[in-house]
Amino acid sequence: MSEDLRDKAFKDYEAGMKYKDIAEKHGVSLSAVKSWASRYWKQKGCNPATKKVATKKKGAPTGNRNAAGHGGTGPPGNKNAERHGFYAKWLPPETMEIIQCIERSNPIDLLWDNIQLQYAAIIRAQNLMFVRDQEDTTTTKIAESSGDSSYSEKWEVQQAWDKHANFLQAQSRAMKTLESMIKQYDELTRSGMVSEEQRARIDKLKADISKINGEGEEIEDLTETDDLIYGDK
Missing domain, CATH: 1.20.58 (Methane Monooxygenase Hydroxylase; Chain G, domain 1)
Structure with missing residues (x-):
């Protein structure tokens, strides 16, 4: 598979398109798209579209573990929110960003x-x-x-x-x-x-x-x- 095809698919990834849709659009397997994402795309600083979605969640209701001030992500009661809140409290921002990127890798x-x-x-x-x-x-x-x-x-x-x-x-x-x-x-x-x-x-x-x-x-x-x-x- 050519690097040119991978770069074209990366533009769709930046726009927030799902792996399945990217695979169908460019005529490649789903596993190939997942491999591109983990090997190349996520090393460029995570998915910008994903980052935007995460910022919108700051306005969660009071008492929600996802609310601003708790440093978490995900629905109420999600352990992921609690875990990220702990990380955000003790880890430097650069380390926190690395963790957020690599947790999407298998x-x-x-x-x-x-x-x-x-x-x-x-x-x-x-x-x-x-x-x-x-x-x-x-x-x-x-x-x-x-x-x-x-x-x-x-x-x-x-x-x-x-x-x-x-x-x-x-x-x-x-x-x-x-x-x-x-x-x-x-x-x-x-x-x-x-x-x-x-x-x-x-x-x-x-x-x-x-x-x-x-x-x-x-x-x-x-x-x-x-x-x-x-x-x-």
Whole structure:
């Protein structure tokens, strides 16, 4: 499915159109629209139409948990209103806005977001912790002190083999965490409630992971990996 079609559907989403109607209008499956919403649209700052609807609810009757001053949303007695009121009281506005956005995502897509973050960190570490050769040492001043007639400095020297060993240990721990999340995601996507796109994600990621995890192959081109993490350009 083209990015152009997704952008056209996003305009309908901004206007407040329902997922089902968007799917019918553009001739795509309902699961594809839901996947677009969780992966792309909601990351742009939530649905503007939804925000407008939420503002109108401030005028709820006195005593309603949804009324202004309670910080909640939803009908009277709704636990969602009470929960949001609690969040609004203690959390910073930026954190509160993030919670309001991510609560519209399903658990599978939330797990996928964490997989992407973990994988991006592993790829970035290849550059940050790169050891050029055996002569690649790092010397860092870690302390200094001075008195009336004296001055001293303390330096730490990291040899290439020490830096490389630290890198291997850090990558090993990170890969185990990533593999655990991938296994969990793989199991979740075997249910009948996932889209083809969600299933395709894990198949491609497994192929990419095999290149940097024990098969002796290097990643020749990270363009596809970037597309996986940040979306098609």
